[in-house]
Amino acid sequence: MNSSLVSIVLAALFLTGCANDIGREVEQERDTARTPPRAPLVYELAPNWEELVDLRSLAVPPRIQLRYATPRNIAGRPLYPADMPPLLRRPTANKLERANRMLQSSGRCLVVWDALRPVEVQSSLWEAVPDGNYVGDPHQGTSLHASGVAVDVTLCDLNGRLLPMPSDFDEFGPRSSTTYTGSDPRAGYNLRLLREAMIGAGFGDYHKEWWHFHDEDFDNGTSRYVVTAIMLGVSLP
Numbered sequence: 001m002n003s004s005l006v007s008i009v010l011a012a013l014f015l016t017g018c019a020n021d022i023g024r025e026v027e028q029e030r031d032t033a034r035t036p037p038r039a040p041l042v043y044e045l046a047p048n049w050e051e052l053v054d055l056r057s058l059a060v061p062p063r064i065q066l067r068y069a070t071p072r073n074i075a076g077r078p079l080y081p082a083d084m085p086p087l088l089r090r091p092t093a094n095k096l097e098r099a100n101r102m103l104q105s106s107g108r109c110l111v112v113w114d115a116l117r118p119v120e121v122q123s124s125l126w127e128a129v130p131d132g133n134y135v136g137d138p139h140q141g142t143s144l145h146a147s148g149v150a151v152d153v154t155l156c157d158l159n160g161r162l163l164p165m166p167s168d169f170d171e172f173g174p175r176s177s178t179t180y181t182g183s184d185p186r187a188g189y190n191l192r193l194l195r196e197a198m199i200g201a202g203f204g205d206y207h208k209e210w211w212h213f214h215d216e217d218f219d220n221g222t223s224r225y226v227v228t229a230i231m232l233g234v235s236l237p
């Protein structure tokens with residue numbers, strides 16, 4: 001495969017400076033001395049990245065509500081353009097369709113809150129929430145979302161109405177745990193159905209985010225194979 005190496009200098013995104021007008025150059029030199037330069041990140045472009053699938057084209061498509069195309073996420077602002085396509089790698093998309101078929105038999109449908117997340121957006125998320133418990137550090141291999149093999153999902157009924165779940169998207173804390181069911185028994189029941197379908201279809205979970213699942217056929221080493229917004233032709237806000 002003709003995967004080529006690409007250097008993405010994200011470290012600059014994390015550098016802040018506030019040198020004043022007096023002695024600006026001196027201050028900058030001091031800052032440089034105090035803060036060792038971070039090595040540029042080197043990612044490998046995802047092999048076969050062109051085999052991404054638009055989830056809307058699946059035979060049994062999920063509902064799409066990409067929360068990073070809205071301000072309703074942990075960053076509090078849109079990180080995707082309004083027309084961001086919901087994409088996953090082909091094997092992962094097939095698993096998602098299998099889970100959706102299982103859920104339809106119980107009168108439910110998957111809603112996708114996030115799918116492929118370009119690595120530039122992962123960097124923006126890390127800036128907003130530099131907490132490795134909930135956001136993949138782009139300096140340490142980023143997230144399987146950036147490789148197109150992880151997906152964030154919830155449930156709706158067959159009319160598209162969202163069903164009770166333990167928490168909202170990106171509501172980090174005890175309520176986002178896979179073991180939290182809350183006081184509403186419907187939320188606990190829906191969470192159980194969601195997990196049975198996703199795990200039964202071949203996904204692994206993340207115990208701190210009930211909505212997050214990753215394709216079990218890809219391990220964490222996959223996260224260095226990233227897809228960029230530039231590769232997708234997507235203009236970020």
Ligand SMILES: [Zn+2]
Nearest residue numbers: 151152212213
């Ligand atoms: Zn996720």
